[in-house]
Amino acid sequence: xxxxxRDIQGLxxxxxxxxxxxxxxxxxxxxxxxxxxxxxxxxxxxxYKLTTKTEPFYIQELRRPQVAGYTFKDAKNSNAVSIxxxxxxxxxxxxxxxxxxxxxxxxxxxxxxxxxxxxSAHTSKGKGxxxxxxxxxxxxxxxxxxxxxxxxxxxxxxxxxxxxxxGLSRDPATRQxxxxxxxxxxxxxxxxxxxxxxxFNQHLILKLTFNxxxxxxxxxxxxxxxxxxxxxxxxxxxxxxVTYETGGYFNNGLSILNATNYKMPELQEGLNKxxxxxxxxxxxxxxxxxxxx
Numbered sequence: 001x002x003x004x005x006r007d008i009q010g011l012x013x014x015x016x017x018x019x020x021x022x023x024x025x026x027x028x029x030x031x032x033x034x035x036x037x038x039x040x041x042x043x044x045x046x047x048y049k050l051t052t053k054t055e056p057f058y059i060q061e062l063r064r065p066q067v068a069g070y071t072f073k074d075a076k077n078s079n080a081v082s083i084x085x086x087x088x089x090x091x092x093x094x095x096x097x098x099x100x101x102x103x104x105x106x107x108x109x110x111x112x113x114x115x116x117x118x119x120s121a122h123t124s125k126g127k128g129x130x131x132x133x134x135x136x137x138x139x140x141x142x143x144x145x146x147x148x149x150x151x152x153x154x155x156x157x158x159x160x161x162x163x164x165x166x167g168l169s170r171d172p173a174t175r176q177x178x179x180x181x182x183x184x185x186x187x188x189x190x191x192x193x194x195x196x197x198x199x200f201n202q203h204l205i206l207k208l209t210f211n212x213x214x215x216x217x218x219x220x221x222x223x224x225x226x227x228x229x230x231x232x233x234x235x236x237x238x239x240x241x242v243t244y245e246t247g248g249y250f251n252n253g254l255s256i257l258n259a260t261n262y263k264m265p266e267l268q269e270g271l272n273k274x275x276x277x278x279x280x281x282x283x284x285x286x287x288x289x290x291x292x293x
Contacts, residue, residue, distance in 0.1 A: 021138040026107060027131050028059070034124030044117050044126055056110045056135040060143070063102035104163040105140035105292055109133060137202065139195050139291040142166065145203065146177045147287045166290065167192040177286045179274065182211075187274040189222065191267040193290030198266040200247030203289040206265060208242040212281040219277035220284075226263045233259035 004017035030047065034040045109132035117128040144161035153175065154162055162168060169175070169190070179187045191197060197204050214231025221227045229242065229249065234256040236242060243250050249260050267288060274286070 024134045024138045025131060026109060027129055029129045031127040037124050040119060040124045040126060051111045051130055056108050058106045059109055060106045061103050104143050104161050104166055106143050107140055108135050110135050139293065142290040145287050145289055149175050150177045179284050181276055181280045181282050181284060185276045185279060189272045189274045189286055191269055191272060191290060194269060194293045195291035196266060196268050197288055205287040206244040207285040208282050210236055210240050210282045211238055213237050220275060222265055222267055222272045222274055225275055225277050227265060228261040230259045
C-alpha cells in the first residue's frame with residue numbers, strides 16, 4: 001500500500017491524501033523428487049522453465065485437506081493391503097489426500113526472484129522458493145465470473161471454481177445477473193468481493209440487447225442514473241447489442257463513446273441497485289469477476 005500525503009510549511013504533521021494498493025509479493029515454497037540422481041537437474045530446469053516468463057500468468061493455491069499420514073502394519077500374517085476410498089488397493093489405514101485447489105481465487109503474477117534450489121545429500125530431492133509479484137492489479141480475482149455463477153450455481157463439480165471464503169450466498173436470488181428492463185426499473189446486483197469494481201482494467205461487461213428502436217436518451221447505472229446513452233446518436237435499432245467493456249461503449253462492436261456522457265459503471269462491495277430511468281424493451285446482462293484483498 002502506498003500513502004499519499006501533503007506537507008505544508010510551518011504546519012505540524014501532514015495532510016492525509018489517501019492511499020492506493022500498488023502490488024503484492026507472493027512467496028511459493030516448492031519441492032520435488034526425481035527418479036534418480038541423474039534426473040535431478042531435469043526437474044530443477046523444468047521448474048525454472050515453467051515459471052521464468054516475460055508474460056504474466058495466473059497462480060492458484062493448492063492445499064492438502066488432511067495431513068499426510070503414515071501408518072505401520074503387522075504384515076506377518078497378511079500382505080497388509082486394504083481398500084481405499086476409491087476402491088483401490090492400499091497399504092495405508094487412513095485416507096490419504098492429495099494436493100487440490102483450495103480456493104476459487106487466482107493472482108496474475110510474474111516471477112520476481114528465486115532461491116537457489118537445495119539438493120538433499122545423495123538423493124534426487126530438491127527444494128526452494130519462488131517469489132512472484134502481482135501485475136496490473138494487486139488483488140486476487142475469482143476464477144469464475146458472475147455469469148458462471150448464475151448459470152451453474154454452487155453445485156459441486158470435479159474442478160470447482162468457487163470456494164468458502166469468497167463471500168458467496170446460498171440464496172439463488174443473489175446470483176441473478178440477467179434482467180428484463182421491460183418489467184421493472186430497479187434490480188439487485190451483488191458484488192461478492194472485498195474490492196469495488198471501479199476501474200477500466202477490472203473485469204466488468206454490461207450487455208444490453210435491444211428489442212426496440214431507441215431514439216431518446218437512456219439513463220441507467222449502479223446506485224444512481226449516472227450513465228447516459230443517446231439512442232439516436234448511437235443509431236440503436238431493434239436487435240442491436242450495446243456493450244460496455246474496458247472503459248468503452250460499443251454498438252454491435254463499433255464504438256459509440258461519443259454518444260455517451262463518458263461515465264463508467266461502478267460496483268461497490270455487497271448489494272448494488274441497477275437502476276433505469278424507465279422501462280425499455282431490452283435485457284441487460286452483468287458479467288464481472290470478484291476481487292479480494
